[in-house]
Amino acid sequence: MTDNDTLRERIAGELSAARDRTTDLTTAVDEADLVRQHSPLMSPLVWDLAHVANQEELWLLREVGGLTPIHPEIDPLYDAFEHPRSKRPTLPLLAPGEARGYGHEVRGRVMDLLEKTRFGGTRLTDGGFAFGMIAQHEQQHDETMLATHQLRVGPPVLSAPPPPAAGDAVTLPPEVFVPAGPFTMGTSTEPWALDNERPAHVVDVPPFYLDTTPVTNAAYATFIADGGYDDPRWWTADGWAHRQRAGLEAPLFWRWEGEWVRVSFGVALPIIPNEPVLHVSWYEADAYARWAGRRLPSEAEWEKAARHDPVSGRSMRYPWGDFDPTPEVANLGQRHLRPALAGSYPLGAAPSGARQLIGDVWEWTSSDFLPYPGFTAWPYKEYSEVFFGPGYKVLRGGAFSVSPVACRGTFRNWDYPIRRQIFAGFRTARSASLETA
Ligand code: AVJ
Ligand code: FE
Secondary structure (H helix, E strand, C coil), rough: CCHHHHHHHHHHHHHHHHHHHHHHHHHHCCCCHHHHCCCCCCCCCHHHHHHHHHHHHHHHHHHHCCCCCCCCCHHHCCCCCCCHHHHHHHHHCCCCCHHEEEEHHHHHHHHHHHHCCCCCCCCCCCHHHHHHHHHHHHHHHHHHHHHHHCCCCCCCCCCCCCCCCCCCCCCCCEEEECEEEEEEEEECCCCCCCCCCCCCCCEEEECCCEEEECCCCHHHHHHHHHHHHHCHHHHCHHHHHHHHHHHCCCCCEECCCCCCEECCCEEEEEECCCCCCCCCCHHHHHHHHHCCCEEEEHHHHHHHHHEECCCEECCCCCCEEEECCCCCCCCCCCCCCCCCCCCCCCHHCCCCCCCCCCCCCEEEEEEEECCCCCCCCCCCCCCCHHHHHEEEEEECCCCCCHHHHCCCCCCCCEEEECCCCCCCEEECCEEECCHCC
């Protein structure tokens, strides 16, 4: 097989994995549920369904293939910048059957195009980038649809086996040390890395300590029991104002029934003490860290702990090395519907000793979403550039809800500091040098 054939097979596999997941998420509920808005924070599922097909048509059929538009009149309906999520249910959207038919038609033509494509003739086809971007895009919307499922009220419709029960956080040192020194952040070589992950650049990081695992439900419950939500000392001014206005008292989906109960995809059960906490906003994560006498890690600290190999001095693709994620090293890809216990996945540990940096829960960092030095928007400004600035905080590492194709040691996610419906948790850090303490 030629390299081109290998790449073609990889692309075909990733596109069909994404479509299988989309199909599962959109056939688990009936048609009324597909068009309903489960939360003003989210689109109706049927919007995501047609939006992924529309983006696939735009980037693969029109841009790569040079084909004429199939349904140009629907483009504005599925342009995420034309209509906010809260307004999408009022649009004349394609009905579920039409949306499925459109997706099927686009995908059929994409498979024909893939057969004919010679990779590397243009920047969009170099390394199969545009195809990889579209597989990632569909998987990102699958994660968004999974968040819609979590917000949906009604009997459970999704199920999955629990993650392997190997959490040994209690026997691990609570924090790991990352010595001072430069490391390479971001990438200029990963073929499917998105524009905001580029280019690779050297960052000098002062020494710091990082939690070995994400913060657990038990630890977070102690913060609540200690009055953490009632003490403005732990919160930033914006965070405290938001906590007051929104009436925050616990993570989203938690409720007090003499003990803390968490509703997970329609199933209410007591919280699992040693499971990483989920569905907290940046403000809550930041307040917890201050209460604990610590702080959130910066994005550079997170990435150094996850990728820097002190032996070779090189940055690896993942904490465990350069090979793609497997079920033995990380909880990714919606194989499970919850994070694994803190201390799981010893085979996925970073050289620093930190565990579960990839998978389980997205991890809030202290950093604003900003371009790296030398950034250029590619292939469109609306993927990253329009979001740069102090309004968004960066999350790293992916969660159980994230497909491996949309997760790397360099991958950057971002959201508003108030957001909690995403699959976000966090871990804390502290400086080791007095100058930066
Ligand atoms: C990277 C998750 C913030 O969902 O808004 C989907 C990904 N971009 N369609 C988002 C994305 C365009 C994006 N996040
Ligand atoms: Fe999108």
